[in-house]
Amino acid sequence: MKGRTGVRWLAAVAAVAVLATVAGMSTASGAQSGFTLRIGVVVPFTGASAVFGPAYAKAAGLAVQQAKTSLRRAGINNVKIEIEYADDGTTPEGGVNAARTMISKGADCILGALTSGSSIAIAQAATVPARVPQIGPNNSSPALTDLKDNGYFFRTMPSDTLQAPILARLIKEEMGAGKTISLAGRNDAFGTGLLPILKTALERVGMKTQGPLLYDPTAASYNSEADDIVKGNPDAYVILDFPANYAKIGSALLRTGRFNGRRLFVAGGWPATIPSFIPTASLEGARGTVAGSPTGTKAAESFHRLFTARPGTKDRQTLDANNFDGAMICILAAVAANSGRGSDIVKQIPRVASAPGRTYTYLNLAGAIRAIKAGKDINYEGVGGPVDFDQNGDLKAALYNVYAYKDGKQDVIRQLKIRK
Structure with a gap:
C-alpha cells in the first residue's frame, strides 16, 4: 500500500525476537551505567521493492541476536537492545512516516530505507532534525554525498559515481x-542520479547513447x-527501476516485439531470483553491476549459514548483509559511546567502522566489544566488506x-574492487 507506515515488531518477521536483552558483567575498570539502544528498521514490506523486505528485516534482527550473545560473552550485563520494524511502502512519504513513528517511540539509530529517494526524505524530515544517525543499506544516489545531514547519514553501499564507469565498461565489453x-x-x-553520469561514462568509452528517458514510476x-525506448532499434538498453514497477515496463517492452532481455543492462539491487511477477523473457540474460559482498570469506560463508538456518525467510536478497552490518555498526558505536542517545552514537560510528584499529568481523564480536571497553580503536569489517566511511x-x-541472469537466477561472473 502506498505510504503505509504499519510498524511491525520483530514478531512480524518470524526469524527475530522483538526484544534482545543483553546479559553479562561490567568492565574490569569498574561498573558503568547501563543504557538501552533502540534500533528502528525501515524496510519495504509493500510497494515496488517489497520482495526485499523480509530478507533485510531478518538480517538486521540476526545482528541483534548475535550482539546479544557477544555482549554476554564480553561480560556486559547492563546494555539492552530493542529492535522495531516499520514498512515504508517503497515511497518517500511512507519512509518519513515510518521513521518519525519509530523516533517518537525512542529509536536511537535508524536503518534504511532501501531506496535513495526514501532515505533522502527520511534524513531531511526525520533523522537529521531529531539528531538520530541513519545508515542506508542500499542507497547509491550521488545526491546523498552532498546531503545536508550534519554528519548523521551513512551508507553501506557505494555511490553510483563509482558504479557508472564499471557499468559502462561492461557494456562496451559485451556489445x-x-x-x-x-x-x-x-x-x-535512482534514475536521475545514475543515468546522467552513465551517459557520460558510455560516451567516454566510445559508445553512442539514446536518451535518457525518465518516466513516472507511478504510471499505470x-x-x-516502451515505444520510445526501442525506437530506432538500439543495440542494447539500460533500464533503472525497482522490481514491481519493472514488471510493467518489461511487459510493455515485450509487447513492442522489438525488445530482448538479453540486450538489457541493469544496475543496483535486483532480486537474486527473477520474481514470478516479472515476465521472465524481459529479464533472463540481462547483465548488470551491483555493489557486492566478498565471496569465500569466513564471515560471508558463516552469515549465509546463519541466515538460512534460522526461522523466517530462507531466500537471500542482494545486499541484505548490508542491513546486518548497519545494525552491527549502530550497536558497536553505542557500546563505544556507552550511550543509547543518537547524538552520542553518531560520534563513534567512524571510530568503530574505519581504520585505524584492529580489524574485527562479527565472528569475533565479543573481542571487538572487549577492545572498545578497554579504550582501543577497532575496525569493524562487515559481511558485505569494509565499511570505512569518509x-x-x-x-x-x-x-x-x-x-x-541465467536460468532465472543471478550468476556472478566476476568481482571488481575499486577505491575512490
Missing part, C-alpha cells in the same frame, strides 16, 4: 565499441515509454559484482 545504448529509468533519485502503464558518510572503497 562492442560504437554501439547505441538506449537509456531509461524512473524519474527519482508504459506503452508509449567525511560524507560514503564508503572509501567498494566491491562490485558483475552478473547475468
Whole structure:
C-alpha cells in the first residue's frame, strides 16, 4: 500500500525476537551505567521493492541476536537492545512516516530505507532534525554525498559515481565499441542520479547513447515509454527501476516485439531470483553491476549459514548483509559511546567502522566489544566488506559484482574492487 507506515515488531518477521536483552558483567575498570539502544528498521514490506523486505528485516534482527550473545560473552550485563520494524511502502512519504513513528517511540539509530529517494526524505524530515544517525543499506544516489545531514547519514553501499564507469565498461565489453545504448529509468533519485553520469561514462568509452528517458514510476502503464525506448532499434538498453514497477515496463517492452532481455543492462539491487511477477523473457540474460559482498570469506560463508538456518525467510536478497552490518555498526558505536542517545552514537560510528584499529568481523564480536571497553580503536569489517566511511558518510572503497541472469537466477561472473 502506498505510504503505509504499519510498524511491525520483530514478531512480524518470524526469524527475530522483538526484544534482545543483553546479559553479562561490567568492565574490569569498574561498573558503568547501563543504557538501552533502540534500533528502528525501515524496510519495504509493500510497494515496488517489497520482495526485499523480509530478507533485510531478518538480517538486521540476526545482528541483534548475535550482539546479544557477544555482549554476554564480553561480560556486559547492563546494555539492552530493542529492535522495531516499520514498512515504508517503497515511497518517500511512507519512509518519513515510518521513521518519525519509530523516533517518537525512542529509536536511537535508524536503518534504511532501501531506496535513495526514501532515505533522502527520511534524513531531511526525520533523522537529521531529531539528531538520530541513519545508515542506508542500499542507497547509491550521488545526491546523498552532498546531503545536508550534519554528519548523521551513512551508507553501506557505494555511490553510483563509482558504479557508472564499471557499468559502462561492461557494456562496451559485451556489445562492442560504437554501439547505441538506449537509456531509461524512473524519474527519482535512482534514475536521475545514475543515468546522467552513465551517459557520460558510455560516451567516454566510445559508445553512442539514446536518451535518457525518465518516466513516472507511478504510471499505470508504459506503452508509449516502451515505444520510445526501442525506437530506432538500439543495440542494447539500460533500464533503472525497482522490481514491481519493472514488471510493467518489461511487459510493455515485450509487447513492442522489438525488445530482448538479453540486450538489457541493469544496475543496483535486483532480486537474486527473477520474481514470478516479472515476465521472465524481459529479464533472463540481462547483465548488470551491483555493489557486492566478498565471496569465500569466513564471515560471508558463516552469515549465509546463519541466515538460512534460522526461522523466517530462507531466500537471500542482494545486499541484505548490508542491513546486518548497519545494525552491527549502530550497536558497536553505542557500546563505544556507552550511550543509547543518537547524538552520542553518531560520534563513534567512524571510530568503530574505519581504520585505524584492529580489524574485527562479527565472528569475533565479543573481542571487538572487549577492545572498545578497554579504550582501543577497532575496525569493524562487515559481511558485505569494509565499511570505512569518509567525511560524507560514503564508503572509501567498494566491491562490485558483475552478473547475468541465467536460468532465472543471478550468476556472478566476476568481482571488481575499486577505491575512490
